[in-house]
Amino acid sequence: MRSDDTLEIERLAGEVRRGDPRALARALTLVESESQAGRRLIGRLYADRRRARVVGITGPPGAGKSTLVDGLVRHARGLGHAVGVLAVDPTSVFTGGAILGDRIRMAAHAGDDGVFIRSMATRGELGGLSRATDDAAAVLAAAGKDVVFIETVGVGQDEVDIAGVADLSLLVLVPGAGDDVQAIKAGIMEIADIFIVNKADREGADRLVQSIEMNLSLQTFGEHDWRPPVVKTVATASEGIAPVWDAVLAFAAHGGSAAARRRRGTESRLRRTLAAALMRRVEGTLPAHTFERVVDRVAAGETDPYSAADALLLQVLG
Secondary structure: OOHHHHHHHHHHHHHHHOOOHHHHHHHHHHHHOOOHHHHHHHHHHHHHHHHOEEEEEEOOOOOOHHHHHHHHHHHHHHOOOOEEEEEEEOEOOOOOOEOOOOOOOOHHHOOOOOEEEEEEEOOOOOOOOOOOHHHHHHHHHHOOOOEEEEEOOOOOOOOOHHHHOOOEEEEEEOOOOOOHHHHHOOHHHHHOOEEEEOOOOOOOHHHHHHHHHHHHHOOOOOOOOOOOOEEEOEHHHOEOHHHHHHHHHHHHHOHHHHHHHHHHHHHHHHHHHHHHHHHHHHHHHOOOOHHHHHHHHHHOOOOOHHHHHHHHHHHHHO
């Protein structure tokens, strides 16, 4: 690594810590590129990740996640907090960028220097997030944001990756979106630290609340365990926003659960990072076209994926 490259990374890290919005935008672009320079930048900023409270907002499409985030941003700003928003959008098949994006999302905050909103493309990742989401949250924390809201794509019941990135997860549901009891059984229900029943002015809201509460009653909570609360909101009318924020603070004050969640998230991140690093080593070590030839053999039924993977690892790691 050249000394001028090191100086440039150090300079950019310093500008991010001073809250320079242009430097912040450059840093986010760099970490999204998943380049070596982006990884070096995160190496200088990641310790600041703990400075921000990272709140994940997930749920099915049409649940009103963006409207809820907009209300939470407004509420947090009213309390004097600096806020970052990472809105993860589907990837355009034409440009590779985020569809919709921050140009039209939460436009009311565009002139507020205390709010920084960034759209991120999933780039084909499942689970509702981009691979660089956690790095982007670290950059926003280093820039002095007190709270970072991460809004996931809203792809369905398997959108659980947010639990490995956010300090706590808000699951937004709406009445009338299908079989309530069946929805309770979905995997996404298991990662909620706070349940939000949005559009609570609709018929069926109380029934949905009861379904969630019934599901929670079937679970075993110890004396000191966090029991997810259920909060009703009408985000379009800014109703219920303050109780949601109070629930976020209550979870943060519940030391055991908050600390355990952060450790689980750190372990999840380290496992993903290790897997990616191993894949980079495989691709960088194998002779040209070796991986492609192995793929062809597996596709032709000449070997199985497990044997092929073991053989490749043996070739790379010895």
